[in-house]
Amino acid sequence: MIKINELKFDEKGLIPAIVVDATTKEVLTLAYMNAESLAITMEKGRTCFWSRSRRELWLKGETSGNYQHVVSITADCDRDALVVKVDKDGPACHTGKESCFFEPVYISEERAEFSLRGLYDMLVGRNEERPQGSYTTYLFEKGLDKILKKVGEECTEVIIAGKAQDKKETVYEIADLAYHLLVLMVQNGITVDDVQKELASRHVIDHKVKQEKMTD
Secondary structure, eight states: OOOGGGSOOOTTSOEEEEEEETTTOOEEEEEEEOHHHHHHHHHHTBOEEEETTTTEEEETTTTTSOOEEEEEEEEOTTSSOEEEEEEESSOSSTTSOSSSOOOOSOOOTTTOOOOHHHHHHHHHHHHHHOOTTOHHHHHHHHOHHHHHHHHHHHHHHHHHHHHTTOHHHHHHHHHHHHHHHHHHHHHTTOOHHHHHHHHHHHHHHHHHHHHHHHHO
């Protein structure tokens, strides 16, 4: 491992730190560290930055409670930039968004990637804006009971298709179920991160159980 004094800070004594969610791999923010804030980060295991606007040390989460617990810090090949992987206690952005990067500048129609998080964000927008003629708007306007009813119906459809061992139909019904589950999540204020973290914790438990069985 390299030492702090082996990193290349700029003429102001700063180094850019790209903060990434260790679980989702989403880029959360771009901040700056000096040697002191980096040392504090490593000592406390929580991100500490140098605020260029306030010209002072800034322990992320000190006022908001949205601490970022450091998993790893890696320097690039030139040693003049850092990637900081973290487990976060709350939104990374002061706006309340999970990431500071949420303003689209350009999206290729041909190469745009689909993701559950992208679909979730779209559903959040539908819930906030309620555009007329949208099926999602219809579900949110009908409320929780209607959404739960649809989740139940789609669960049944998945079971029927799965029992028939019809792969194409099963995939189709699973997609329907996933969509309605995401609508339910938005309705109840559950984020994709919440579910991923729960699954990650179960993976650790499952791994431990397997190890215990192997040693019995």
